[in-house]
Amino acid sequence: MLADLRRPERTFTIRQLCNEFKATPRALRFYEDKGLLTPAREGLNRVYSHKDRVRLQLILRGKRVGLSLSEIRELLDLYDENDDGAAQMARSLKKFRERATALEQQREDIDGALIELREACARLERRLAEIRPDLLPRAADYDQVLRARLDGHADAALGK
Amino acid sequence: MLADLRRPERTFTIRQLCNEFKATPRALRFYEDKGLLTPAREGLNRVYSHKDRVRLQLILRGKRVGLSLSEIRELLDLYDENDDGAAQMARSLKKFRERATALEQQREDIDGALIELREACARLERRLAEIRPDLLPRAADYDQVLRARLDGHADAALGK
């Protein structure tokens, strides 16, 4: 078929990519503004190629692991200008490792905060139990809260 | 002695508190602007009381665990208007628990990102080893990076 999804000639509209990757048109235009994407034009309208789609995937993957858009752009630039891609892969590897150590550091910081929080909670619980046990919020009250958060705020943890 | 540090009449200058808690004058004035602190005045100069000092401690503790200034203000307001403080303690406990679950969620998100990162690293390492083993950055190269980060960016992990 002419419209085979896998054929490299296949092109995409902005909304198709937005639907596929759950992004907003504003976001894609923003990435273009920042030089992360350079789709072709058909009159005024943007036409995204297969390569553009790959780039978008890389952008979103980079975001998921907490890279900034400018960092992502640097990596994408290397994909382009470099022939074999080896040097670029080395750079990417370096970036990824740096990001990994940064994330590990964040985890430790969070663990520290959690320790402080649990201590504070314990103090409050003890004192409330003494004075006004009726006001003591039961942990069970948070089942709703937990359930409400089951859908993914997966990005919120990475410095947004 | 009249100047006993523990005497409630003891007052503090802005710089004394800044030194004690490693904050900047700008920060304390900012907190005042936001209604978190209301030190007395001696002419133009701010005079911090014992209670102000306690409030500042609470502010900084709240920040350490990732509360926003507006959240902190809400809690502080309750300290004031409430007589026995029981209701306020219940509210604080609730906030703290919420923050704890949010932090736990962040940890999971970070873990997810780390998994993705390690997979990407592994792929890159394998391919680089094939093609250009000489470009493969050794993990040992990051000893400096690790050392450089040993001083506390403990706040950076909490959404700044």
Added chain:
DNA sequence: GTCAACGTTTACGTAAACGTCAACTTGATC
């Protein structure tokens, strides 16, 4: 007397990643 060191206020700057109008064009449809 004058310089440094501290204090004050007002107010603009910053960084990230878009959201949110507003105003307009284009193509398709009834």
Added chain:
DNA sequence: GATCAAGTTGACGTTTACGTAAACGTTGAC
């Protein structure tokens, strides 16, 4: 031909926690 959906380009708004001058007053040391 009027309308409608979807696209476009600016350009300003949002959020957070201060940093950073600018311009000025007060006090103590020398």
